Amino acid sequence: MIKAVIDLGTNSIKCIIAEIDNNSIRILKQVTFITKLGRKLQKNDELGLEVQEDAIEALKSIQQLCNTLKVEQVVCAGTEALRRAQDSASFLKKIKQQFGWQVYVLSPEMEAKLIFLASSNIIPAGQKAMLVESGGGSTEFIFGYREKFLSYNYFSFGALTLTNKFIHNDPISPEEFNALKDFLKQKLEQTFPEPKNLFSVASGGGATTLASVSLQLAHFEDEAIHNYFLTSEEIKRQVKLYKTLNSEQRRKIKGMQPGREDIILASAVIYQQIATHFNLPGFIISSRGIRYALLQYELKSLN
Numbered sequence: 475m476i477k478a479v480i481d482l483g484t485n486s487i488k489c490i491i492a493e494i495d496n497n498s499i500r501i502l503k504q505v506t507f508i509t510k511l512g513r514k515l516q517k518n519d520e521l522g523l524e525v526q527e528d529a530i531e532a533l534k535s536i537q538q539l540c541n542t543l544k545v546e547q548v549v550c551a552g553t554e555a556l557r558r559a560q561d562s563a564s565f566l567k568k569i570k571q572q573f574g575w576q577v578y579v580l581s582p583e584m585e586a587k588l589i590f591l592a593s594s595n596i597i598p599a600g601q602k603a604m605l606v607e608s609g610g611g612s613t614e615f616i617f618g619y620r621e622k623f624l625s626y627n628y629f630s631f632g633a634l635t636l637t638n639k640f641i642h643n644d645p646i647s648p649e650e651f652n653a654l655k656d657f658l659k660q661k662l663e664q665t666f667p668e669p670k671n672l673f674s675v676a677s678g679g680g681a682t683t684l685a686s687v688s689l690q691l692a693h694f695e696d697e698a699i700h701n702y703f704l705t706s707e708e709i710k711r712q713v714k715l716y717k718t719l720n721s722e723q724r725r726k727i728k729g730m731q732p733g734r735e736d737i738i739l740a741s742a743v744i745y746q747q748i749a750t751h752f753n754l755p756g757f758i759i760s761s762r763g764i765r766y767a768l769l770q771y772e773l774k775s776l777n
Contacts, residue, residue: 476502478545479765480536480578484512484555485610485634485737486679489536490765491543499769502543506679507532508733510613512555516638521559529565530572537573549768550577553585554611554630558575580612586626589677590616591767592642593760594623604756604763605674608680608744610634610737627665631752633680633741634675644720646739651717655739658747669752676704676757679734680741684712685759687729694731696761706749713742733755745763 475495481488492501496619509529514522521529540548550569556562556579566577580588589607597603597620605616613629631639640654662669685699688708716724716739724735734741 475547476543476545477547477549477769478536478540478543479768480550480575481763481765482511482529482550482552482556483609483610483679484515484553485510486733487511487532487536488765490769491540491545492769494769503539505536506694506731506759507535510634511609512558512634513638514556515555515611516635518560519558519755520561521555521565522744526565528567529698530673533573533575535568537740538647548573548575549560550575550587551764552577552579553609553764554632554635557582558611558630567649582612582628582658583626585612585764586614586616586628587623588764588767589614590618590623590626592762592764592772593675593677594620596758596760597673601673603675604752605675605677605760606681606745606748607678607763608632608741609677609678613744615666618680629661629665631746633737634734636740636744637737641740644736646717651743654743655747659751662751663748664723666751671753674749674752674754674757676745676762677760677763679731680738681745681757681759682761683729683731683734683738684709684742684745686731687712687727692728699737699759700761702759703756704759706746706754709742709746709749713739713746716742 476493478491487507488508489505493500509532535685568575569575599620607614609632613632616630618624619745682699685702685704721736
């Protein structure tokens with residue numbers, strides 16, 4: 475069977491298409507569209523018509539790709555932007571009418587379980603770990619062993635929403651940077667008053683972009699990024715660099731994933747503050763998002 479999984483995230487819409495045969499999965503195509511679905515949420519908790527139209531155009535391209543590759547099953551999942559937006563129901567209705575696709579809006583708990591399923595095989599046997607995925611609109615902390623999901627914590631903000639909330643100058647002003655850093659520091663101290671240094675995995679577009687820049691990749695290379703150890707010192711170096719540059723200058727950095735140059739500073743600061751709070755030497759990077767888990771599992775089996 476050829477299956478497509480579409481992830482409607484707050485910053486990007488991603489699609490993975492694979493041929494599934496028994497327990498074998500062969501990836502045929504992966505595409506990402508930076509639509510910034512949640513870019514107007516800060517103002518009135520709505521997506522807005524313009525944002526919806528941008529997303530529909532991206533979904534049209536994905537539909538054409540699905541037709542070309544003769545996709546037999548399409549699974550669509552949405553995360554924080556669709557959880558928060560007051561007009562998400564009408565948007566999902568449009569998608570159903572135009573494409574025939576049902577979009578499942580994941581709860582924070584379901585999103586955490588899928589993140590864990592996608593990346594838990596990185597965890598060494600018998601070792602407790604923390605998986606962190608900071609996307610455009612939310613940040614998840616998942617705790618568990620390789621074979622066992624234990625618990626999760628959830629922040630209802632990510633790189634896009636924090637950029638919109640704190641960063642109004644390009645490059646960022648010292649006052650804005652300090653406000654962003656202090657906000658994250660306080661939130662981490664409140665949520666994790668007794669932090670423990672655990673084996674840590676980071677996933678999501680922000681984490682993979684930081685790894686791509688560290689590796690100075692000319693093009694995104696999934697296998698080069700997956701399992702890469704991104705040191706806390708390297709994250710600190712990138713934060714220092716991004717503070718001094720505007721978005722156009724960041725866009726030209728080797729390894730920068732197109733469309734992420736405007737929110738990469740917030741991503742880097744999120745991971746820097748997490749590393750500092752938990753006293754981590756760095757993160758193992760996973761390029762496996764919830765799309766990978768949904769290739770293997772049906773949503774109904776995870777409830």
